[in-house]
Amino acid sequence: MSLTEDVRTIAKKYPDSRSATLPALRLAQERDGWLSPETLREVADALELTPAYCKSVATFYDMYHLAPVGKHLVEVCTNLSCALAGAQKVVDAFEGELGVKPGETTPDNEVTFRTVECLGGCGYATVVAVDHRYKQHVGPDDVAGIVEEIRGAQ
Amino acid sequence: MGLSNVLLKGADERDLTKLAEYQAIGGYAGVPKARAMTSDALIEVLQTATLRGRGGAGFPMGRKASLIDRSSAKPKYLVVNADESEPGAFKDREVMARVPHRLIEGCLIAAHAIECTHVFIFIRGEYLAEYEILQAAVDEAHAAGLFGDTEITVHRGAGAYICGEETALLDALEGRRGQPRPRPPFPPIQGLYAAPTQVNNVCTIATVPAIIEMGAENFAKTGVPSAPGTAIFSISGNIARPGNYELELGTPMRELIYDIAGGVPEGRELKAVIPGGSSVPALSPSEIDVPLDYDSLQKLGTFFGAASLIVVDDRCCMVQLALRSTKFYMHESCGKCTPCREGTRWMVQLLEKIEEGRAELSDLDVLRSCGTNMLGRVLCALGEFAVYPVASYMQKWGDEFVAHVEQGCCPFGGESSLDGIVAPSDAHHRTVEAPA
């Protein structure tokens, strides 16, 4: 099915089709990796909204990418509980292993690495989300293995 | 009394993500019982139970249901708040991952009370595994014909703490930027799609089946009179056995920290406890002999919040803690009202100045007044959540703030547990100069 058809199917679950905006943007991003102006136009057409509206919504939420990102996303929580448990050492280890700083993508476009706010796993610090799958109790010594796993999954 | 296993009952023994297992322990029996009652009678039961909201404010759930404008010609909606993004909180996640059917059963009962046939569960976008489990449970219960004429839609967020605020959540659910709405009108009168709407936390709704099972009077005898029942307490930070513990309300905080969760590890000393998630005022070690319930914590000048304790040991610099916390609220401020949008940024800049040893004593007053000027002048509580913790750190650990100024550097000399912690907002380009 095309994105438009999928989006319209989702929209039918709601009393008002506008409610499908967040799911539609997610679906489009899953297909294209990020929300380009062309992709935003496609979502807007499917929902009979304007591209500007869709962009204004997309920019509000942290999980939408308005610029290209790597094939994999590594997110390290540095909020209070993880920070108290030593999250910065995990951040440093990823920086060393990937050779990029938080907020950057590796030159081969494989991995985008960033720090994030609380992921809701504070009791299992440090929490790292790899492509939105949580890894818990991560210490600096686990980082090389995680990166290897990601690179192996290419 | 002696009840400490309501929400998670049976989950240690069985895989309650499966419908048959949940039904084997009496699951979903509350739905026909509730449906045999009129809405008025069911609301009466919920009011007698005096179940208080577990999402933060502690408003009685039954009273909220009674405020729903059922005379309205519009549909009525029940919206479950599963946005759980408060730093320190991870209880709703455990409910959805381990007892999703208890939440669904609660939805069906609560929906009947307010004559609602379309329930929405708004789950934060980051909770992918939990979404998959919950959606599978919804599908299974639906296929088994348990829903009757009720529909449940699981709606995923996309990464924004502010969507936990109930009116921002409703805007996000309507496909908009998740920014809080001015009130009144309150959601029970005009909520989702401008229709009467009940918004409740995951744990609030997942407690409802127990009320039907035990009877409201019996339920009301548990916990403390002002707040019956149990809560799942999330405990994290510098603690030996972090995790979720379901306990009766009124359990002493000291018991949770020391007896249940094993106290502060590595021979360190307890320095502070943030009892309700990062948004509430912190307590000092001399204040932890307090029962864990809404009113007792409020008497100490703090809040029950999200039943989420963050334990801090003596390695932590309180200026760094304040700075990291405030960076979060700055990052999550939706920008709709000026005091919060500007104030959180100023607070960050002032705290940076203090931490880096560039501040003067008068900057501490500026920081205090910045906070005072935000309180009561913001559209939603986020603008206050940014201020409460910092104000409490300055009040109780004021010497540390002064020491930064007098020594011209952080007195922890790079040895604080939060030293150098990188926040997401640090990757943003700075567009505003620090105030001189």
Ligand SMILES: Cc1cc2nc3c(=O)[nH]c(=O)nc-3n(C[C@H](O)[C@H](O)[C@H](O)COP(=O)(O)O)c2cc1C
């Ligand atoms: C900034 C902010 C964030 C909030 N986040 C949540 C949340 O993640 N989950 C939640 O249940 N309530 C949250 N709340 C409280 C909700 O606005 C609302 O009071 C609650 O969902 C009502 O449910 P309850 O009565 O069952 O507690 C938040 C409030 C504010 C101001």
Ligand code: SF4
């Ligand atoms: S207080 Fe902050 S988060 Fe709340 S509406 Fe105002 S700007 Fe938005």
Ligand code: FES
């Ligand atoms: S502080 Fe890291 S998951 Fe909550």
